[in-house]
Amino acid sequence: MATKKFSDPWLRGLKAAEGGKWDEWLDEGETGLLVQVNAKRRVRFCLIGRFPRDDGTPGHPGRRVLGDYRPLDTKDRVFVVKKGVLTLTLDEARQKAREWKAALAAGVDPSKPVEENEPDAAPPVTESSATIGEVFAEYHKRHVMKEGQKDGRGKALAPLRSASEIKRVFDHYVLEDLDGNVRWRDRQIESITRKEVTGLLDTISDSSGATQADAVLAQISALFNWHAAREDDFLSPIVRGMKRSKPSERKRKRVLSDDEIRIFWQAAGSQETFGTYCQCLLLMAQRREKIRVMHRDHLSDDGIWTVETEDREKGNVARIRLSVQAMRIIRRQPTTPTRPFIFQGRLAGPINGFTKDKAALDAKMAEIAGHPIPHWVLHDLRRTAKTLMTRAGVLPHISERVLGHAIEGVEGVYDQHDYFAEKSDALKKLGALVDNILNSTGKVVAIKRGRKAPSALNGDGLKRAS
Template sequence: MSLKAARDAADNFRANRTNILSERARNAAARSDTFEVVAERYLKRFVDGKRRSGPQIRKMVEKIYPVWGKKPFESIRRSDVSKLLDDIEEMRGPRAADVTLATLRRMMSKYAVGQDDYSSPIREGMARIENPSERARERILTDEEIRVLFTACEGQGVFGNFVKMLLLTAQRRIKVATMSWDDLSGEVWTIATEEREKGNAVRLKLPKLALAIVEAQRETRTNNYVFPASFKTSRVDPRRHYGSYSAFGDGKAALDKAMAELLPNIPHWTLHDLRRTARSLMSRARVRPDIAERVLGHAIPGVQGVYDRHAYDLERGQALTALEALIARILEGKAGNIVPLIRAKRP
């Protein structure tokens, strides 16, 4: 720096001393923010109430707090990220590690926008599933595994009923978990639609097995959710104490253990695999592909999706009845390639 530049800088500092020192103090405070402080700021601004998967993202981030919660955010290094992902992969699998990595990447990118010299420690090549095509899962449960699943669910309380409902309705985990008593009218379940949601099954006439599960849950009702949480949480109305079911990891681990006692060496499966299993069973039950897709809540592509505005409530109900009939035959050990056709009821 030249003498003139130094003098100009000194003059500028004297003239703007208060503002410069305040800015330095703010920057120092920001750099001392812990991971939990930055994460909460990110969740409240970009996730809570703004994304359909918001509750799951928050729960995933909160699982990191015991490890990084009090750690200064800017002190997190690449080695810290790698170790965290190693631990998640070992405990919950590579897919869970990659989902966590994606969330951390977005969080660190948003943080970097407001910092002059922060550089995210995340780099290419840190994902645990290197080939994107490997992300497409093909797992469906076999007939024997379905029988074992239903038997093991009998001793799993709310979670056991919840899992059976996933297979009987082919709906997403979050939709079944947040099913409320207000959503039910007789045999019909009206599925809540969230902002920016691409689509869902809208209304489903529940089959008898599903209705039996609903009635079993009614006997132990604790709040407005059909499948309530089994623990108190501060993230819901404290007057109700309990939210919707959310202990999926713990429940799945207990269910896996119960199934392994009945059938050892069952290949790894996820709750989302039940949705894929249900869709495949509907094909076995001779349900029309477009009706099965409507049961799942998938958008129908092409001209048909644009111009066909029929509600298909009756057809979706018949599809679930056909799915239930096939599952019942599987549980009895009588299912084969031929499934009796169900006569359509006149509206």
């Protein structure tokens, strides 16, 4: 069955169905609202739902007629309506659909006459629906963390790789806000309306941008759909068309210019752990989560970093020797057996919660520059590092492996060389070029690739003895 966002111009333009059939569409703007048109061009609204049986138990999904369509402005078109059937505008049909769905949720069949529903009788006793917090706890346990679940071979399922991000979204935007104030945690899940979801997305979009609002929408939609699959009467309030941005608009091409790199480096140097963490994002070109959880046990004294691979992870740099510039920063970070992360947070774990720190970094950069810096995000440092490596003469297939991207196609299948020496050399060139940029105020000349092949290094990244 096709879906369409109903509008008066579209409804007025519906053509007659062929033969004795009814053509029908579902409304994207109101869950369960159906419009049908027959061969006589009669247009009617219906509601799809679980209408209760005579004994009060929920029935199978079915449909009931709400009324025939007749807009306020007919545009001189004659609308066929059935005698004795209520006529409705589009807005009236949507409102009636909402009222009927509320009645169905209360165990009342709104399609029957009032006396058949026995209004004087005591309403059926129903248990209160679960709260958002309770549903999320079960969702996190069963769907996200896969606790106690096994695959077809009896092997325990690994948690979703996005488990930490899912929890962050709900903790900071849905259950509570960024300041720790309760938002939806104690709300019954069936009480959440589409208008409230839209209001939440508006708030997030205004404060954190459209992309973050879409990320929250995706997680809320996943939770509601998971709950709907486990409950008979729950209908998700989320419909198509609620996203705030388009995929094409989310593709970023932002890289920092040489002047911006110098300003960024100076501003980051004035901050504490977060500033040095950002500097390493540029020098190491790795995903920010990999650097955030960097552990002292995974880094050797001579700078060889072994990156842990997670379940179902497609690409990973695996093992690489960090540049002199990166190691200079890392060695300044205090670590202890009880605080083992290179970029240690205030508590036992690594740093987290970058929103306020990033805002402070942006403000410092604007102060140094004397004007606001065009918007950039932390991931842009990784793109900048890739661009700088190309500028420094690193071949694309090497820089892709430095980034930890999965190599697709035949090359990814047949070329199993670890590229340790080549990747280490690429980071060395990246660090040298960053130094060149920081120590220059004029035009920066790209570092040319030397004639000596990377094979001058052995498998551990050390020079071979002569």
